[in-house]
Amino acid sequence: MHKILKDGQYIKIDNITKNELDLDKTLDCGQAFRWRKDSDGCWVGMIKNNLCILKQHENYIETNITEDKKDEFINYFNIDMCYEDEIGKLDLDTYARKTYEFSKGIHILRQPYFEATVTFLMSSCNTMRNIRNIVNSLSEKFGEQVETEYKGKKYVDYAFPTLENLNKASLFDLQLCKMGFRADYLKSLCERLSENNILEQLEKYVNGDTGKYRMTIKTLRMFKGIGDKVANCIALFAGHHLCAFPIDTHMQQIIDTEYGGKIDLSKYKEYSGIIQQYMFYYKAFTK
DNA sequence: TAACAGGGTTATC
DNA sequence: GATAACCCTGTT
Numbered sequence A: 001m002h003k004i005l006k007d008g009q010y011i012k013i014d015n016i017t018k019n020e021l022d023l024d025k026t027l028d029c030g031q032a033f034r035w036r037k038d039s040d041g042c043w044v045g046m047i048k049n050n051l052c053i054l055k056q057h058e059n060y061i062e063t064n065i066t067e068d069k070k071d072e073f074i075n076y077f078n079i080d081m082c083y084e085d086e087i088g089k090l091d092l093d094t095y096a097r098k099t100y101e102f103s104k105g106i107h108i109l110r111q112p113y114f115e116a117t118v119t120f121l122m123s124s125c126n127t128m129r130n131i132r133n134i135v136n137s138l139s140e141k142f143g144e145q146v147e148t149e150y151k152g153k154k155y156v157d158y159a160f161p162t163l164e165n166l167n168k169a170s171l172f173d174l175q176l177c178k179m180g181f182r183a184d185y186l187k188s189l190c191e192r193l194s195e196n197n198i199l200e201q202l203e204k205y206v207n208g209d210t211g212k213y214r215m216t217i218k219t220l221r222m223f224k225g226i227g228d229k230v231a232n233c234i235a236l237f238a239g240h241h242l243c244a245f246p247i248d249t250h251m252q253q254i255i256d257t258e259y260g261g262k263i264d265l266s267k268y269k270e271y272s273g274i275i276q277q278y279m280f281y282y283k284a285f286t287k
Numbered sequence B: 001t002a003a004c005a006g007g008g009t010t011a012t013c
Numbered sequence C: 001g002a003t004a005a006c007c008c009t010g011t012t
Helices: A023-028 A067-077 A094-103 A113-121 A128-142 A163-168 A171-175 A182-195 A198-203 A210-220 A228-237 A249-259 A265-285
Strands: A003-007 A010-014 A043-047 A050-056 A060-066 A145-150 A153-158
Touching (some): A023 A050, A050 A153, A060 A067, A094 A265, A113 A228, A128 A163, A182 A198, A198 A210
């Protein structure tokens, strides 16, 4: 079992391999769109307002995270859960087992609600590359710039915009970020959240039971541009409702070809969302 | 090189 | 249940 140790002024996750937490897969599997890998093989990205630098080694993960930020780091990467124990123990059907073997190392992140909601609002009828361009553009225009230095190298990034700042943007400003028809959805989202920040309520439902999951989906679907698929993505990647099972065209294809058009999620216990991500990753990255 | 199709969906007829 | 809303990319 891994441990969080001090490594000079920073912390490192010790005794952890790619089988448990694989940064490449986790940060590039379509759940988050703002992380980038630099020329030294470090993953660079923002956790709230902190610019994080992470590097995977064979038996540990190196970070620039200080002790006082430890808890939110553990929380973001769901390091508090051992996937090899939990998922490895499930009695999986053949296809699910195959996708698990291929995709293991993916952790489901706990992303901030506002960021995930905006991100997946941008995802409808869109490609990963476009989504990436849009959220980066939004961050550069409306997010706070953050700089840091690690091992003699300077890093610059932008925090995801706050609701307050994004709400100042006009429809035209938003359209400059190349989001097309989704600009209307985003404008409407910001306006409604400014009157009554419903997402703060949903924060209280993070990791919740099925009742709270249903409430989360119902609430999210009240916004323009959020249907069942997008709501489930947000519930899974921000709300950490691991039972959420977003069905896009790829997942529908898998259900049709591998499960005869209907899939029984109960066999995955409370972890169907994780299995969904394994299947999605398998389909996206094998050909 | 220009033209075109289609993509991780939703809202609205 | 069909259709259109946009920007980008790959293909021809």
